[in-house]
Amino acid sequence: MRVARLLAASLALVMLTSGCTSEPSLGEAAAELQKDTQRLETDDVFKNPLKKLRILQRPDKDLPCGGEKVKRVLRMTADYARADQSLDSHLDQAQRLMENTLSQILDYKVAYDISQVDAPEGRFIHGSKEVGVMVNVYVAPEAPTWRLHAETACLPR
Numbered sequence: 001m002r003v004a005r006l007l008a009a010s011l012a013l014v015m016l017t018s019g020c021t022s023e024p025s026l027g028e029a030a031a032e033l034q035k036d037t038q039r040l041e042t043d044d045v046f047k048n049p050l051k052k053l054r055i056l057q058r059p060d061k062d063l064p065c066g067g068e069k070v071k072r073v074l075r076m077t078a079d080y081a082r083a084d085q086s087l088d089s090h091l092d093q094a095q096r097l098m099e100n101t102l103s104q105i106l107d108y109k110v111a112y113d114i115s116q117v118d119a120p121e122g123r124f125i126h127g128s129k130e131v132g133v134m135v136n137v138y139v140a141p142e143a144p145t146w147r148l149h150a151e152t153a154c155l156p157r
Helices: 002-017 026-042 087-105
Strands: 054-057 069-071 073-078 109-111 123-129 133-139 146-152
Touching (some): 026 133, 026 146, 087 109
Antiparallel strands (some): 054 073, 073 146, 133 146
């Protein structure tokens, strides 16, 4: 039993000194969020002026979140004009488009929630990246259609 404890303690010490920790660094997470911003601005869908992409908050400033930790935040809106279609069809298309953008263009792991199907008040999309970035998008029935909020985890500087 003592040998097992000694091995576990040694392994933990080796991992700690070699930099193998489960918490991502702020630099990695912030760089990833910056890349997401650039990808959104240059994506074929969102660079279309009809989508009215607005970056409300760029992830270029450290925001305190308790103790010695900080986070970075990206907030944006964009619109998906409602064609001559039902509200449900409009929300379905807007939701699918954003889910595809998040998963295929921005490489988020998107959590699919089938309980929202046909919800006329809007839809919520949640995604995450292993590097410590989370995203939430509200797909609204009124303009702006997409309201995105992405942020890094609270990490030490």
